[in-house]
Amino acid sequence: xxxxxxxxxxxxxxxxxxxxxxxxxxxxxxxxxxxxxxxxxxxxxxxxxxxxxxxxxxxxxxxxxxxxxxxxxxxxxxxxxxxxxxxxxxxxxxxxxxxxxxxxxxxxxxxxxxxxxxxxxxxxxxxxxxxxxxxxxxxxxxxxxxxxxxxxxxxxxxxx
Numbered sequence: 001x002x003x004x005x006x007x008x009x010x011x012x013x014x015x016x017x018x019x020x021x022x023x024x025x026x027x028x029x030x031x032x033x034x035x036x037x038x039x040x041x042x043x044x045x046x047x048x049x050x051x052x053x054x055x056x057x058x059x060x061x062x063x064x065x066x067x068x069x070x071x072x073x074x075x076x077x078x079x080x081x082x083x084x085x086x087x088x089x090x091x092x093x094x095x096x097x098x099x100x101x102x103x104x105x106x107x108x109x110x111x112x113x114x115x116x117x118x119x120x121x122x123x124x125x126x127x128x129x130x131x132x133x134x135x136x137x138x139x140x141x142x143x144x145x146x147x148x149x150x151x152x153x154x155x156x157x158x159x160x
Contacts, residue, residue: 025067029090032063033110033126040125046070053108056120057092060110064144065156068092072108079146082132087115090147092157093096093131095139111143122153 026034036059042050046059061068067076076094087093091154092128094109109119111131117130129136146154 018072027089027156027158029060029064029110029160030112032060033128036060036126037118037128038125041120045120049068050118051120051126053120056118056126057108060118061146064135064147064151066151073105075144075146076105076110076144078079082143082145084140084143087111087131087143088152088156090145090152092144092146093117094141094143095136096141097139101139105141107139109138111114 007132024159029140036048036051039048039056040050041052043052044055045051045083046055048059048108051059054068054070054075057072057075058068058070069078072094079092082091091111092108094105096104096110097107098104107119109117109129111117112128114130115131117131117136118126121127121129131137131140
């Protein structure tokens with residue numbers, strides 16, 4: 001029994017070791033965002049000294065050679081509209097965080113996959129949150145795809 005258990009544990013360790021490489025693969029976009037996690041929130045900020053939400057999205061996309069409008073409400077008219085069910089990494093997600101929930105755009109983030117998005121939070125700075133968290137789920141307004149297929153392949157597809 002001990003030999004079977006030891007063999008099973010060894011097999012499990014080897015399996016996890018070989019899968020770790022693919023589990024931690026990330027795209028160029030993920031790398032840019034990862035470097036910004038924790039940067040403080042600053043109203044009107046668009047540099048690593050501090051970001052507001054649209055300053056953050058503009059900075060990330062500029063690093064990928066793509067231009068976005070400065071304000072979140074203007075970013076919400078760029079690219080193509082995307083259904084929430086069809087989101088893919090790199091899509092912009094928009095929210096009404098004004099407290100009125102009337103569909104106006106007041107916040108933007110970048111969808112990073114697995115139901116999560118990166119954004120500049122007024123409370124904690126650049127962070128990653130769940131799209132369907134109790135706070136953001138009810139405030140979600142729309143999404144836009146601003147990367148064409150070639151930009152998506154270049155920046156948002158995970159490295160192998």
